[in-house]
Amino acid sequence: MERRELLKTAALLCGSAATGVLLSTPSLAITNTFQQASANAGHSPNLLNTVQLETLRRICELTIPATDTPSAAQVNCHFFIDAQLSSVFDTQTQHAAVTLLDALDNHAVHQHKQGFSQLNETAQLALLTKLEAASAPFSVIQKDAFKVLKGLIVFGYYTSQPGATKELTYLAVPGRFVGSVKLSKIGSAYSSKAYY
Amino acid sequence: MKKQTYINESSEVYDAIVVGSGITGGWAAKELTEKGLKTLMVERGRVVEHQKDYITESKPPWEYPNRTKVPHNLVEEQYAIQRQCYAFHDGTKHFFGNDRDYPYATEEGTDFSWIRANQLGGKSLLWHRQSYRMSEFDFLANQRDGHGNDWPIRYKDLAPWYSYVEQFVGISGSKENLPQLPDSEMQPPFEMTAPERDFANKMKQVEPDKPVIISRCAHLTQPTKIQVELGRMQCMVRNECQKGCSFGAYFSTQSATLPAAARTGNLYIAPNSVVESLIFDEKTNRVKGVRVIDNDTLATREYFAKIVFLCASTLGTTQIMLNSTSKRYPNGIANSSGVLGRYLMDHNYNALVTASIEGYEDEYYIGRRPASLYVPNFHYEPGRYHKQFKRGYALAGTASRADWQSMGTGDGFGKDFKARLHNPGPWGIGLQAQGEMLPNPDNQVTLHNSKKDKWGMPQLNINCRWSDNENAMMESALEVSSSMMKKAGFTNIQQRILGQPPGLAIHEVGTARMGRDPKTSILNGYNQCHDVDNLFVTDGASFCSTGVGNPSLTFMAITARAVDYAVREVKAGRLG
Numbered sequence: 075m076e077r078r079e080l081l082k083t084a085a086l087l088c089g090s091a092a093t094g095v096l097l098s099t100p101s102l103a104i105t106n107t108f109q110q111a112s113a114n115a116g117h118s119p120n121l122l123n124t125v126q127l128e129t130l131r132r133i134c135e136l137t138i139p140a141t142d143t144p145s146a147a148q149v150n151c152h153f154f155i156d157a158q159l160s161s162v163f164d165t166q167t168q169h170a171a172v173t174l175l176d177a178l179d180n181h182a183v184h185q186h187k188q189g190f191s192q193l194n195e196t197a198q199l200a201l202l203t204k205l206e207a208a209s210a211p212f213s214v215i216q217k218d219a220f221k222v223l224k225g226l227i228v229f230g231y232y233t234s235q236p237g238a239t240k241e242l243t244y245l246a247v248p249g250r251f252v253g254s255v256k257l258s259k260i261g262s263a264y265s266s267k268a269y270y
Numbered sequence: 271m272k273k274q275t276y277i278n279e280s281s282e283v284y285d286a287i288v289v290g291s292g293i294t295g296g297w298a299a300k301e302l303t304e305k306g307l308k309t310l311m312v313e314r315g316r317v318v319e320h321q322k323d324y325i326t327e328s329k330p331p332w333e334y335p336n337r338t339k340v341p342h343n344l345v346e347e348q349y350a351i352q353r354q355c356y357a358f359h360d361g362t363k364h365f366f367g368n369d370r371d372y373p374y375a376t377e378e379g380t381d382f383s384w385i386r387a388n389q390l391g392g393k394s395l396l397w398h399r400q401s402y403r404m405s406e407f408d409f410l411a412n413q414r415d416g417h418g419n420d421w422p423i424r425y426k427d428l429a430p431w432y433s434y435v436e437q438f439v440g441i442s443g444s445k446e447n448l449p450q451l452p453d454s455e456m457q458p459p460f461e462m463t464a465p466e467r468d469f470a471n472k473m474k475q476v477e478p479d480k481p482v483i484i485s486r487c488a489h490l491t492q493p494t495k496i497q498v499e500l501g502r503m504q505c506m507v508r509n510e511c512q513k514g515c516s517f518g519a520y521f522s523t524q525s526a527t528l529p530a531a532a533r534t535g536n537l538y539i540a541p542n543s544v545v546e547s548l549i550f551d552e553k554t555n556r557v558k559g560v561r562v563i564d565n566d567t568l569a570t571r572e573y574f575a576k577i578v579f580l581c582a583s584t585l586g587t588t589q590i591m592l593n594s595t596s597k598r599y600p601n602g603i604a605n606s607s608g609v610l611g612r613y614l615m616d617h618n619y620n621a622l623v624t625a626s627i628e629g630y631e632d633e634y635y636i637g638r639r640p641a642s643l644y645v646p647n648f649h650y651e652p653g654r655y656h657k658q659f660k661r662g663y664a665l666a667g668t669a670s671r672a673d674w675q676s677m678g679t680g681d682g683f684g685k686d687f688k689a690r691l692h693n694p695g696p697w698g699i700g701l702q703a704q705g706e707m708l709p710n711p712d713n714q715v716t717l718h719n720s721k722k723d724k725w726g727m728p729q730l731n732i733n734c735r736w737s738d739n740e741n742a743m744m745e746s747a748l749e750v751s752s753s754m755m756k757k758a759g760f761t762n763i764q765q766r767i768l769g770q771p772p773g774l775a776i777h778e779v780g781t782a783r784m785g786r787d788p789k790t791s792i793l794n795g796y797n798q799c800h801d802v803d804n805l806f807v808t809d810g811a812s813f814c815s816t817g818v819g820n821p822s823l824t825f826m827a828i829t830a831r832a833v834d835y836a837v838r839e840v841k842a843g844r845l846g
Contacts, residue, residue, distance in 0.1 A: 233332055248637035249637070
């Protein structure tokens with residue numbers, strides 16, 4: 075467990091009360107943190123359990139880390155994905171995502187005697203890189219399930235307000251179409267789209 | 271809209287009733303009211319007020335509970351058909367019909383996706399706004415190759431009416447002087463991007479019969495007095511049109527024809543009024559009005575008028591006509607010919623080719639252009655037909671840079687991954703065919719013999735399929751598009767047949783066709799029923815063939831022309 079990071083997130087999301095709980099009883103605290111955080115974020119985690127959600131939070135963080143703009147985890151992509159999977163996707167896709175997160179954790183325990191979220195960043199990245207390449211111990215089916223999750227991380231991040239407006243360029247009302255302009259004048263890709 | 275515009279119960283005999291309020295109904299109402307006829311527009315759905323009811327306009331994705339996606343259960347239960355439309359999402363779903371409430375049947379072994387927009391404004395709120403004239407070749411096609419019946423009108427009959435509606439609507443595009451695609455009255459075209467411009471220039475050299483032009487669309491790029499007076503403004507290139515546009519920058523009933531009709535003082539609207547059938551008077555052999563079922567309460571009422579314009583969409587109009595039976599017309603009103611419901615057509619959009627464009631790394635664009643590239647039909651007359659199929663197709667497509675949406679599942683993690691998505695990705699291009707469908711009597715809609723909807727209307731039973739002609743055309747479109755891309759130097763050329771059923775081009779036409787012969791057609795050359803002279807059909811049902819162009823502009827021109835004729839007949843004492 076990267077306690078400092080979890081602490082930071084918890085503090086950010088829930089204020090000091092939740093942080094206090096977290097310090098006293100870690101396992102219970104994770105549950106409380108997510109419940110309160112999700113209440114704050116307007117989500118009610120209903121598909122993923124706390125371990126799966128924490129695994130996903132780490133994947134979000136490693137996929138789109140904080141730079142001069144927030145990370146995917148900081149904009150709550152993991153909560154978003156939990157909500158989006160529950161609401162927008164069919165049970166087969168939900169099941170594939172849940173199974174994959176469990177598998178990641180199981181492989182971590184098998185290799186390192188620790189759950190995925192307790193591993194250090196290097197070990198976590200090593201597992202994810204193998205998963206993305208469908209190399210042992212991961213299958214192509216697992217890789218495909220991961221790509222769905224990754225697509226959701228990206229979708230969740232760049233449709234979030236910080237991702238859309240700080241990391242990329244969001245043009246609500248462009249005003250006039252210009253067919254040719256130097257990229258350097260815009261500065262980044264657009265997040266705004268006609269259809270998402 | 272003033273409150274008194276909306277009516278519910280009325281025993282008044284109006285000068286005219288217009289059934290439907292979409293592109294066609296809006297035009298009929300505008301023309302009739304401007305010519306002094308007291309007109310009742312009958313709309314089956316709810317009122318949608320311009321601006322006020324565009325509830326999702328400008329709403330950014332993060333403000334939607336599912337970032338514009340529609341919950342799975344809701345889609346499965348209520349929008350399984352509508353979701354197939356590219357424009358269906360959480361920000362537009364309130365303008366789509368609910369499949370649970372608007373059921374229809376399809377003949378076993380066939381499939382048809384019927385996209386619905388049952389509210390004031392109809393599909394004018396949802397259309398893709400691409401606007402093309404049909405050409406002299408389109409109006410001659412049936413006669414020349416023997417499929418379908420000869421159109422009773424020619425291009426020259428409609429040309430002045432195209433000009434008339436275009437000046438009001440506002441069409442952007444470029445003058446090209448092409449025989450197969452007559453120029454419209456145009457406002458300045460949208461620009462091409464750098465690789466698009468180079469592609470167009472290259473094709474001029476190597477494929478001179480396949481000019482690549484910018485598409486023509488009903489967006490104001492330089493509003494004229496006519497448009498400004500109605501409160502319309504220049505397009506802001508948001509390309510979020512289907513949420514509604516408070517700028518009135520794209521043509522819709524709400525932005526254009528409805529305010530024009532309302533300011534005459536002659537317009538009345540009966541919303542929430544599902545037309546069950548036409549009231550037919552056996553003695554006079556004329557229609558007297560419409561029987562209506564209330565959309566919400568299911569109560570019945572009647573509205574009366576001297577003439578009736580059916581503009582309820584191709585299939586909506588046909589359903590009403592088939593359900594209007596009498597001793598004289600047991601198989602549907604004005605259907606002595608028996609062709610009512612036959613010759614259903616759509617466009618076939620099934621051939622898609624994509625490719626990568628190398629270079630242009632420093633090139634970008636500003637705005638979400640509501641226009642695309644367009645390659646007009648190059649098989650536009652029998653001497654230019656491909657040996658494997660009749661008629662032809664246009665190509666439409668866009669070159670743009672990849673972004674987080676298309677690159678988001680690429681490999682990698684961390685800062686490098688994030689940096690990669692920070693910049694726009696490589697350029698890519700797609701070209702999709704828009705193919706003509708041959709008129710075929712077997713592509714037919716009938717009333718289902720037992721299934722009804724919640725208003726008690728017999729459901730439409732749709733029996734429609736692509737023919738070998740359309741399938742061969744799509745195969746050819748793949749080859750041609752690929753060849754053009756190859757000649758342009760594009761790489762990674764990928765061909766795909768999409769396998770979509772008819773319906774999804776949302777260009778359904780043909781089921782109450784015009785013609786010179788009352789034995790083989792429903793309408794004469796002025797969209798007037800051969801059998802019932804005060805009944806007009808001016809929506810897509812009246813078409814004899816589809817051509818390759820998007821049909822809405824022709825709905826408008828044909829409607830304005832029909833109204834002009836009808837009012838002249840009324841004033842001459844021959845009608846009403």
